[in-house]
Amino acid sequence: xxxxxxxxxxxxxxxxxxxxxxxxxxxxxxxxxxxxxxxxxxxxxxxxxxxxxxxxxxxxxxxxxxxxxxxxxxxxxxxxxxxxxxxxxxxxxxxxxxxxxxxxxxxxxxxxxxxxxxxxxxxxxxxxxxxxxxxxxxxxxxxxxxxxxxxxxxxxxxxxxxxxxxxxxxxxxxxxxxxxxxxxxxxxxxxxxxxxxxxxxxxxxxxxxxxxxxxxxxxxxxxxxxxxxxxxxxxxxxxxxxxxxxxxxxxxxxxxxxxxxxxxxxxxxxxxxxxxxxxxx
Amino acid sequence: xxxxxxxxxxxxxxxxxxxxxxxxxxxxxxxxxxxxxxxxxxxxxxxxxxxxxxxxxxxxxxxxxxxxxxxxxxxxxxxxxxxxxxxxxxxxxxxxxxxxxxxxxxxxxxxxxxxxxxxxxxxxxxxxxxxxxxxxxxxxxxxxxxxxxxxxxxxxxxxxxxxxxxxxxxxxxxxxxxxxxxxxxxxxxxxxxxxxxxxxxxxxxxxxxxxxxxxxxxxxxxxxxxxxxxxxxxxxxxxxxxxxxxxxxxxxxxxxxxxxxxxxxxxxxxxxxxxxxxxxxxxxxxxxxxxxxxxxxxxxxxxxx
Numbered sequence: 001x002x003x004x005x006x007x008x009x010x011x012x013x014x015x016x017x018x019x020x021x022x023x024x025x026x027x028x029x030x031x032x033x034x035x036x037x038x039x040x041x042x043x044x045x046x047x048x049x050x051x052x053x054x055x056x057x058x059x060x061x062x063x064x065x066x067x068x069x070x071x072x073x074x075x076x077x078x079x080x081x082x083x084x085x086x087x088x089x090x091x092x093x094x095x096x097x098x099x100x101x102x103x104x105x106x107x108x109x110x111x112x113x114x115x116x117x118x119x120x121x122x123x124x125x126x127x128x129x130x131x132x133x134x135x136x137x138x139x140x141x142x143x144x145x146x147x148x149x150x151x152x153x154x155x156x157x158x159x160x161x162x163x164x165x166x167x168x169x170x171x172x173x174x175x176x177x178x179x180x181x182x183x184x185x186x187x188x189x190x191x192x193x194x195x196x197x198x199x200x201x202x203x204x205x206x207x208x209x210x211x212x213x214x215x216x217x218x219x220x221x222x223x224x225x226x227x228x229x230x231x232x233x234x235x236x237x238x239x240x241x242x243x244x245x246x247x248x249x250x251x252x253x254x255x256x257x258x259x260x261x262x263x264x265x266x267x268x269x270x271x272x273x274x275x276x277x278x279x280x281x
Numbered sequence: 282x283x284x285x286x287x288x289x290x291x292x293x294x295x296x297x298x299x300x301x302x303x304x305x306x307x308x309x310x311x312x313x314x315x316x317x318x319x320x321x322x323x324x325x326x327x328x329x330x331x332x333x334x335x336x337x338x339x340x341x342x343x344x345x346x347x348x349x350x351x352x353x354x355x356x357x358x359x360x361x362x363x364x365x366x367x368x369x370x371x372x373x374x375x376x377x378x379x380x381x382x383x384x385x386x387x388x389x390x391x392x393x394x395x396x397x398x399x400x401x402x403x404x405x406x407x408x409x410x411x412x413x414x415x416x417x418x419x420x421x422x423x424x425x426x427x428x429x430x431x432x433x434x435x436x437x438x439x440x441x442x443x444x445x446x447x448x449x450x451x452x453x454x455x456x457x458x459x460x461x462x463x464x465x466x467x468x469x470x471x472x473x474x475x476x477x478x479x480x481x482x483x484x485x486x487x488x489x490x491x492x493x494x495x496x497x498x499x500x501x502x503x504x505x506x507x508x509x510x511x512x513x514x515x516x517x518x519x520x521x522x523x524x525x526x527x528x529x530x531x532x533x534x535x536x537x538x539x540x541x542x543x544x545x546x547x548x549x550x551x552x553x554x555x556x557x558x559x560x561x562x563x564x565x566x567x568x569x570x571x572x573x574x575x576x577x578x579x580x581x582x583x584x585x586x
Contacts, residue, residue, distance in 0.1 A: 012402045012465050015395060015433035019386040022353050028383045036371060100370075109367035113428065116331055117384040118357035276333040 025119035029127025033101065034134055043097050047139065050090035054143035057083055058150050065154035075151050077164050080144055081243035084174055085236060087140050091178060094135050095186045096203055100196030101128045102187060102274065107194035115276040125187065125270055132183035141175035170242045177242075178235055181262055185231075188266035191273035207231065224249055234258045283310040285436055285468045286330060291339030293322075293329050300325040302492045304339070308470055312462035314479030314500075315472040316579055317489035323472040324364055326489065327438045331361060344435055357386060360429030364440040364472075366421050368413045374400055375409040378427045385432035392431065399427045403457060419450035426457065437461065437469040443478055451478075458482045480575040488582040496582035504573040508532075511551060512540040514567035515558065522563045529557065534580050540567060542577060 037043055057079070064073040105111050114124050148167065151160055161167065189202045210230040217226040227233040227250045237248035237255040248255065286308035293301040301322045315323050328334050330343055332352030341348040343355045369377055375396050382392030400409045403423040408416070413424060422442060429437055442458060443451040459482045461467050473479050479486060479500075486503065488496040496503060515522060519536060526533045532544040545553060551568060558565045 011398075012430065012461070013398065013433075014465075015387070015391070017391050018388055019357075019432075020388065022357060022386065025384050025386075028380070032380055032383075104370045108370045109363070109365050110369045112333070112361075112363050112365075113367050113369065113381065114384065115333065116356060116359070116361035116363070117381065118353045118386060119384060120353060276331070277328055 022118045026123040026127035030130035033131040050139040053086050057147050061151050062154050077167050077243050078245055081239050090139050091136055091182050095182045096200040099190055099199035102190040103193055103196045103199050112276040121274050129183055133179050136179035144171045174239055174242045184263045184266035188269040191270055228254050228258045285310050287342045289340045292337045293325055293334055299492055304494055306487050306494050306497055309485055310468050312483040313470050314483035314486040315470055316479055316486055321489040322492040323489055324440055358435045360434035360437045362425045362429040362439045373410050373412050374424055378431050381428040382431040387432055395431050399430050403427045418445040440472045455481050476575045490583045503578045508544040510571045510573050511543045512569045512571050513543050514540050515563045516566050517563040522561045525557055525561055
């Protein structure tokens with residue numbers, strides 16, 4: 001009689017199975033964090049609540065398409081711009097809720113564990129970035145695209161889409177810019193500390209402080225020349241440009257430079273802070 | 282002799298502080314102890330080998346791969362157990378170890394299966410569904426060992442694995458390390474300042490002191506290196522006697538309440554000690570030949586640097 005294979009060997013055995021090639025660890029990080037995040041009821045509730053504006057807009061589109069008297073509610077390209085700018089508040093809240101992405105690892109000294117595995121710092125940061133992008137695009141890009149789909153379905157023709165061909169790329173482009181700026185800034189802040197509360201406080205502080213500062217400078221100087229200091233005003237200018245909504249409050253090159261500066265600054269901070277060993281000197 | 286790690290004139294500094302100076306060393310296959318007092322550069326050496334810190338100059342090879350050009354490939358074949366507490370927050374033990382396995386390239390199912398096996402092996406089988414934040418210090422040490430083992434590395438770096446453990450836990454950890462090296466056939470480098478841990482688990486040793494290699498080689502050979510060792514107690518003022526020993530090139534450690542350990546060069550014997558004691562008006566009240574220990578090797582090496 002052949003020996004039965006052991007059901008549970010409690011000793012240490014060598015492993016001769018398959019191994020994934022290097023370069024795919026970011027998917028492991030992203031998958032693990034996404035799974036862990038959706039298990040948190042607080043964040044799940046926030047994500048569900050983030051779709052309320054979508055429901056309101058969907059009803060608006062339905063009513064405008066179905067009832068002659070409500071034609072004034074019909075969607076225009078600016079409807080989508082306004083929707084995405086409205087979602088900024090949820091982008092802000094979801095970003096704050098995910099502030100521990102790197103901070104928690106710093107608190108638990110996990111960076112040295114991650115970076116002792118066959119993965120690079122770029123992969124580590126990439127995995128965390130994907131987590132943020134999945135959730136942020138999930139409350140901006142996905143509902144905006146679904147609104148466009150609903151508009152087509154309720155109106156029964158492609159006329160709206162064909163007459164606004166720029167809309168689809170505009171939605172994709174602006175959603176990515178909005179999400180990337182938030183994601184990079186949040187990751188950079190998260191890498192600065194081991195406390196997720198401190199990250200949230202810094203993030204909120206930057207958003208509110210810069211807006212307040214721009215308002216004060218506007219009142220004092222009577223000029224909007226300082227609007228580039230506020231990320232919200234910068235994104236508003238980019239949205240105006242992308243959705244062809246008239247003259248942006250900030251010159252487009254300045255707005256794009258400000259966005260590039262936020263992303264570059266965040267990358268510089270991440271490059272310095274995401275290390276297995278922190279060297280002070 | 283198979284060499285798993287080699288360093289050639291490696292120097293590392295943090296700011297203005299040199300942590301390693303011109304370190305040239307070879308770590309043969311098997312279990313090698315990396316000994317040294319606190320601040321000797323042991324952890325820095327391991328971190329340099331992992332690519333965490335870049336040396337100012339020098340070459341390092343791990344498992345025949347260059348640390349400068351293939352750090353990721355090297356880390357794929359290494360298991361690292363850091364000195365400080367480290368875990369991924371919000372996980373239980375089995376999820377954490379499986380996650381580490383996946384990060385190291387194991388398919389998900391294999392990683393989970395090995396996580397269970399490794400946790401049983403390190404003695405955490407019953408606690409594997411507990412959240413890591415509730416673990417005791419000893420359990421945290423074991424979980425760090427488990428995450429280092431899960432992907433079946435060819436070489437393990439263990440940085441102070443018995444830190445903070447109670448005597449029983451420490452014995453168990455030492456037994457585990459010994460089993461890994463001698464029964465399971467994994468190569469390992471055990472960094473520790475605890476000589477008994479190294480003596481019980483390793484065959485070779487590299488002694489670091491103030492960032493330099495103070496001694497290296499097989500422990501057995503280092504222990505038997507060119508001296509008779511005696512335990513000596515004296516009556517009278519021992520300080521002139523000790524000074525005379527030092528002047529004559531005879532090493533001497535300890536004293537006060539415990540016997541001195543005196544290293545008499547091979548070309549002399551105990552009679553020499555009696556003569557020297559008599560000439561310094563000191564009585565030798567106790568003299569017993571002893572065997573050299575790793576502690577002697579360590580003390581000699583550290584004194585010489």
